Amino acid sequence: MLAGAGAAIGLQVAHRSVAAGVAQHSNFTADPLGRLRRTLQYIFAVVLPEAQPARSMVTDWVARAHQPVEGMLDGAQYSAADPDTQRWVTATLYWTAEEIRWRIWGHQQPEDAEQIYRSYAVLGTALGMPETSWPHNRAAFYRYWQQQVAKLEVTAAARQIMSDLFAARSAPWWLRTLMPQAKFLTAGLLPADIRSKLGLDWNGEHSRREDRLWRILRNTYPRLPNGVRQSPARFVVAGLPSAPEH
Template identity: 80%
Template sequence: MTASSPRTNVQLAREGIILAGAGAAIGLQVAHRSVAAGVQQHSNFTADPLGRLRRTLQYIFAVVLPEAQPARGTVIDWVARAHVPVEGVVDGAPYSAADPQTQRWVTATLYWTAEQIRWRIWGERLAADDAEQIYRSYAVLGTALGMPEASWPEDRASFQRYWDQQMSTLQVTAVGRQIMTDLFAAHSVPTWLRAAMPLARFLTAGLLPADIRCQLGWDWDGAKSIREDRLWRILRYAYPRLPTGIRYAPARIVVAGLPAVSRD
């Protein structure tokens, strides 16, 4: 018997397979000019990708998972302080990590990629109420940092319209392409992880919308589509059959490293 599809944001957040969408989320984020500029000018992202991933997961889990709630205030404060200096000018327009539209886009990429993974692994169409519950709960990833609740599209239909509009305006710049190149070059990560980067890049390329993949200059053809489909078929069969102790291990490890007491 296989595990049923997660029906809440908490259940979905615990699933380690969601990390397979991390590269696609980053690719979509840096296709936004302001995000790409902020990463280039104010982040050590490519020098310490594992550290950046760990901090991102600490934030997500502290905000979402009940067992991480004692650390929620502390982690939110960490992230908020880290975002204070992230501002500047790109193409003559100011940008800031505190901009609600930027926060909305980053949150949207996390929701969209998680849904792509959920569908590929479980392939189950959720009841409307469950799907809406997961969707609405993603707003907290932005609102915890100050994004107004009204900025998050009110339902999935509104989100789809927002997503389509954003996709029509995204443009991967040379900065965004370099960030993604450096990410998968993985010069500063352990050798064992660097060996996994070709597979991670392949999964990322398959998840990304075709236009973004094309703007990145990543080749994709019918043979790669067939290989990707076969890979997801294997994962769809194997992953849900794993014990939850294995599936939830990344979340458990990250939560164990959080501060024990919130200092609100």
């Protein structure tokens, strides 16, 4: 999930309405760690059983934060409550997670893949996306995905958002030192056309370097103890608010 965060953001802002909303209402480039923490809190509170006591509180936070996110910028109308926008954002989270999972673990049994796919719908429905908006199976999802990617329109606002993200001017020094690698991972995961339009460089040497990186990760990450692999999720869940006592 962390490895795919930059690609998910790039795909989201390549959607013109999302880019407009982010440009007008988000401060994630001023507080990237805070934005990442809040995003992970939302995801884990929605999907992890051990975080369920905080689910309603966290979804309420996000819903309130999204209420004022609507308007018009450079001819693009946007609203965080728009079901099509919610579906696209949810789709980017699923697609990037699957890209990472496939690179590390390889192919899954079809029934397992479908179950994982269906579980992602809750990331959108928890904020009001109609359940019927989520494509009913993976085949339908990839038809939707190809159609949407073909229609993406990368704007100047989207390019500025990505430039600010990787510059990380307000981030701690240690996070800034990680940004070149994050930018590289992001560029490698993105579809080539979107990568180019976002102004991210890529060539044959980059491809060879990426192949070496994923080969190393594929041979090491699955061998790590579960406690190590799950430590980021445990850290985020530990910071979630407790449900109020009655």
